Amino acid sequence: MGPNKAVVLVGYKTVKEALVDFAHEFGERATRRTAKEDQQEYGVLFTNGETWREMRRFALTNLRDFGMGKKASEDKIIEECGHLLQRIKSFRVREEISRVIGARQVQVEDRKNLPFTDAVIHETQRLGNILPLSVLHRTSCDIIFKGHFIKKGTTVYTVLASVLYDENEWEKPHSFYPAHFLDQDGKFVKRDAFMPFSAGRRACPGEALARMELFIIFVTLMQHFRFTPPPGVTEEELDLTPQVGGTRCPSPHQLCATSLF
Numbered sequence: 001m002g003p004n005k006a007v008v009l010v011g012y013k014t015v016k017e018a019l020v021d022f023a024h025e026f027g028e029r030a031t032r033r034t035a036k037e038d039q040q041e042y043g044v045l046f047t048n049g050e051t052w053r054e055m056r057r058f059a060l061t062n063l064r065d066f067g068m069g070k071k072a073s074e075d076k077i078i079e080e081c082g083h084l085l086q087r088i089k090s091f092r093v094r095e096e097i098s099r100v101i102g103a104r105q106v107q108v109e110d111r112k113n114l115p116f117t118d119a120v121i122h123e124t125q126r127l128g129n130i131l132p133l134s135v136l137h138r139t140s141c142d143i144i145f146k147g148h149f150i151k152k153g154t155t156v157y158t159v160l161a162s163v164l165y166d167e168n169e170w171e172k173p174h175s176f177y178p179a180h181f182l183d184q185d186g187k188f189v190k191r192d193a194f195m196p197f198s199a200g201r202r203a204c205p206g207e208a209l210a211r212m213e214l215f216i217i218f219v220t221l222m223q224h225f226r227f228t229p230p231p232g233v234t235e236e237e238l239d240l241t242p243q244v245g246g247t248r249c250p251s252p253h254q255l256c257a258t259s260l261f
């Protein structure tokens with residue numbers, strides 16, 4: 001990339017091997033700063049060494065409360081539910097939600113009884129692929145990986161898009177197919193190649209909070225609204241081509257949210 005050498009890791013097996021089996025070697029964040037400047041920088045995302053270790057420990061300790069469904073944070077998230085819109089084939093989701101929880105306020109514990117809804121959320125995140133290149137890593141020492149010598153300090157791209165769409169891992173990698181996360185009895189199944197939060201040493205510490213928000217906000221919206229294209233537009237005509245930069249998100253578009261109550 002420009003004047004610097006970079007290594008690009010592609011596919012579930014390779015990305016996982018690097019991030020999990022060689023967690024230390026591939027575990028530094030690529031920055032444009034020197035090691036000394038790194039130490040003076042704050043935060044978690046773009047630091048390394050002792051500063052990063054300390055900030056990450058602090059972040060995880062504080063975020064743990066969110067992920068475990070602590071009442072205060074759950075209630076705050078519930079309060080903010082009115083803002084997000086999603087377009088999916090929603091009939092089966094609404095049927096499951098109304099059968100299992102009806103009109104009462106959804107709780108985190110309801111997730112295990114809503115396998116189809118959970119599968120739809122996972123599939124949306126898989127296909128949505130919002131951080132296709134993750135955040136850049138850097139090797140912390142010289143290493144030999146899969147027979148290749150990689151020098152200390154080399155920038156490493158872990159291409160999460162290639163994991164989330166890996167043709168060896170997913171039955172229909174490029175389609176919206178919630179059955180990726182369901183067994184034959186309709187029970188939810190975890191998939192190893194579901195890696196939108198990355199893995200290993202630098203994996204996203206906000207995962208539990210993000211997953212709780214997605215679940216509560218999505219279920220609440222599905223309970224209260226039916227989403228359709230605006231009048232005169234068919235579903236096929238809605239342009240949902242994502243805008244791609246460092247992140248990948250839907251282009252602005254209009255939807256109708258019709259209140260169900």
Ligand code: HEM
Nearest residue numbers: 044045131134135196197198199202203204205206209210
């Ligand atoms: C759907 C939502 C989210 C997705 C898909 C996501 C994904 C990611 C990914 C792919 C990384 C890079 C991991 C790596 O370098 O290997 C990351 C890092 C990070 N994320 Fe998230 N994230 C999400 C939400 C959040 C939230 C809600 C928070 C905080 C509350 C958060 C905090 C962070 C931090 C601090 C890092 C840097 C960790 C480090 O360098 O040690 N993220 N995230």
